[in-house]
Amino acid sequence: NAGVTQTPKFQVLKTGQSMTLQCAQDMNHEYMSWYRQDPGMGLRLIHYSVGAGITDQGEVPNGYNVSRSTTEDFPLRLLSAAPSQTSVYFCASRPGTASGNTIYFGEGSWLTVV
Amino acid sequence: GNSVTQMEGPVTLSEEAFLTINCTYTATGYPSLFWYVQYPGEGLQLLLKATKADDKGSNKGFEATYRKETTSFHLEKGSVQVSDSAVYFCALSDLDSGYALNFGKGTSLLVTP
Numbered sequence: 001n002a003g004v005t006q007t008p009k010f011q012v013l014k015t016g017q018s019m020t021l022q023c024a025q026d027m028n029h030e031y032m033s034w035y036r037q038d039p040g041m042g043l044r045l046i047h048y049s050v051g052a053g054i055t056d057q058g059e060v061p062n063g064y065n066v067s068r069s070t071t072e073d074f075p076l077r078l079l080s081a082a083p084s085q086t087s088v089y090f091c092a093s094r095p096g097t098a099s100g101n102t103i104y105f106g107e108g109s110w111l112t113v114v
Numbered sequence: 115g116n117s118v119t120q121m122e123g124p125v126t127l128s129e130e131a132f133l134t135i136n137c138t139y140t141a142t143g144y145p146s147l148f149w150y151v152q153y154p155g156e157g158l159q160l161l162l163k164a165t166k167a168d169d170k171g172s173n174k175g176f177e178a179t180y181r182k183e184t185t186s187f188h189l190e191k192g193s194v195q196v197s198d199s200a201v202y203f204c205a206l207s208d209l210d211s212g213y214a215l216n217f218g219k220g221t222s223l224l225v226t227p
Contacts, residue, residue, distance in 0.1 A: 033214045042203060042219040043158075050213075058214060090157060094213065103207070103215055107157040
């Protein structure tokens with residue numbers, strides 16, 4: 001039972017480089033989302049998706065792109081990395097439309113931009 | 115918009131002490147409320163949740179009651195252990211946020227022997 005799988009777990013980038021954080025879930029969940037966690041800021045929503053082919057912006061979307069071509073996968077792309085994007089990134093998924101449904105988190109991806 | 119406010123940390127307690135971490139929220143709809151816990155170097159784990167007013171969520175000795183009249187969801191535990199040392203996040207989810215989570219900033223708890 002894999003749940004939500006994120007790769008890579010650790011990554012160091014140079015300013016201006018691009019990369020993709022991968023997220024996959026095997027629970028057939030409709031909803032997926034990306035958060036970033038910064039010290040003293042809690043977790044902030046970057047982008048989310050309510051189903052394949054549908055994405056929307058969260059609280060801090062600038063500098064990030066997403067796509068949802070399949071139910072299972074929700075990659076997060078950094079087109080031109082900046083030091084301000086140094087953070088821990090969490091992918092999450094949840095089933096259905098009821099607000100009380102449990103959200104499942106991946107283990108996180110630690111990204112450093114130098 | 116939706117928001118969650120938690121008490122500032124860090125909170126330091128001796129083992130077996132009583133714990134309260136305050137959480138209040140602002141929401142336009144009827145949110146569900148959650149407490150997540152993050153142990154050092156790990157991801158977030160759901161600790162407990164409540165989906166409607168007056169519901170009480172409980173797990174591992176922790177409890178929180180959904181109080182709509184005071185827009186609060188305070189986390190309590192009667193006797194903390196060293197293993198409870200972690201960061202605790204209060205969060206809400208509702209239709210207005212696309213059912214994504216709005217988090218508080220987190221409260222760090224350190225329990226000493």
